[in-house]
Amino acid sequence: MSTTALSAVIAATLAAPAMAQEVSGDVVKIGILNDQSGVYADFGGRSSVAAARMAIADFGGTVLGKPIELVDADHQNKADIASNIAREWYDVQNVDAIMELTTSSVALAVQGLSREKGKITITTGAATTELTGKQCSPYGFHWAYDTHALAVGTGGALVKAGGDTWFFLTADYAFGYSLEEQTGNFVKANGGQVLGSVRHPLSTTDFSSFVLQAQSSGAKVVGMANAGLDTQNTIKAAAEFGLVQSGQQLAALLFTLAEVHGLGLDAAQGINLTEGWYWDQSDENRAFAERFQKEANVKPNMIHVGTYSAVLQYLKAVQAAGTDETKAVAAKLHELPVEDVFAKKGTVQANGRMVYDMYLFQVKAPGDSKGEWDYYNQVATVPGAEAYLPVDQSGCDTASFAAN
Structure with a gap:
């Protein structure tokens, strides 16, 4: 069907059988x-x-x-x-x-x-x-x-650009697992490898040991399967230990304008991310x-x-x-x-x-920003048909809806 x-x-x-205003x-x-x-x-x-x-x-x-x-x-x-x-x-x-x-x-x-x-x-x-x-x-x-749209947007761009080995730093709950799985599957389907992952508690304040494991993996891309302050703190720890300077890339798999603003362009510049909307479009x-x-x-x-x-x-x-x-x-x-x-x-x-x-953005360097909140360059559009799973691949049993 x-x-x-x-x-x-x-x-x-x-x-409903009746459509009277009620x-x-x-x-x-x-x-x-x-x-x-x-x-x-x-x-x-x-x-x-x-x-x-x-x-x-x-x-x-x-x-x-x-x-x-x-x-x-x-x-x-x-x-x-x-x-x-x-x-x-x-x-x-x-x-x-x-x-x-x-x-x-x-x-x-x-x-x-x-x-x-x-x-x-x-x-x-x-x-x-x-x-x-x-x-x-x-x-x-x-x-x-959703996690599939983020994996297709951010993950897809980095694999195509040569980031074919990944290590995931993942929030230890359903969202993190789903985002890691979806992105990892996309990486592997496009010829890349997942070298490993480490999970961190929600709202942890010390990312040192997690970042060091990512660094020692030798992966070209460290995928941050977390969000909010967790992502901001991961990026700060990565800067402290010189991940980017040593040749690794950071992939912010769920990073929005609010987190870029909180972190600042000095720390966030160059990060690829996927959002569904941007104020300056x-x-x-x-x-x-x-x-x-x-x-x-x-x-x-x-x-x-x-x-x-x-x-x-x-x-x-x-x-x-x-x-x-x-x-x-x-x-x-x-x-x-x-x-x-x-x-x-x-x-x-x-x-x-x-x-x-959905849209793939790259965070601007400080010198390219025209002022507060001018943070993104749009890199690509991800058509909805590519961003989201079709119903027959989603795992949803829509036939069960008839019982409700």
Whole structure:
């Protein structure tokens, strides 16, 4: 069955029998659940909450004549805390959908709970392909990026440029494993070798022993399968031990504008990275970024603008469905094209993966930057069809959705 036909089947399965305008509790309530105080606070954090507020305001503040309410919380990168918050939001506060969900272990736990509760999640902050793979959900959607897109973008560029031996420095949880596996598979499929890997705890402060193992491997490329402050601290330790000076390259497999800003161009220059959005790509992006900076005091990265897009698309789906009932809204989320400041000609696969173009960037040298936040040169576009796995290769059992 083709992806188009399969999407039609899923949409038909999820469609509610009645399309009369109906909003539960006379309010549409959205929750932003993410890391607001830890290693990923700059990656998403309060800035993602600001993005969600902007989306609600841009939609008009109401949907189907009912108010839109936003709640948010800090999950502290702990799946049990996130699940408890999500359960309370659903059972007591009547939250309709939860979004952002930084940290893959958190996103998987909350998406699983949401499937049981018959609620929608739209993940923008977590990376694992398991969200639309073996642990997919008829009510789960994955926006912004995933580990496969990062592997194709950053990993592909470096292998083609001669970086054919790799060693991975990996965050010791689901996201890190997935990113290492996806990138390693891509390296090997293109004739390269993976010489080894070492795993580090989330939020560790001392990367010395991990960096020394990477250095002693002799690999041409050290792939940093981590994110946020962990990546920044890895780069600092690599500079201390002279990895780049000794001839090795650093591959930041998940590195965004927020982390480049925090690290500074002196340390980050020359690093290749993949993002799904950059503020200086177009007049539309620049105008949005200027508005966003007034709200959040930073230029947005792909997580922030992806959250804006996810909230906006959810509200469009509620409007189109004529109700906030989960099955009807999920059907519209699968059906509607994604066309906004974040994604052009975006489509949602039957497994919930939103497909749109990604971009390979290289961080500018300090002398090439025209000012604060002018950090990237765009190197290449990675078409969505290449960046993301097709449904039949994702591991998602979409046939099981019929039971929900």
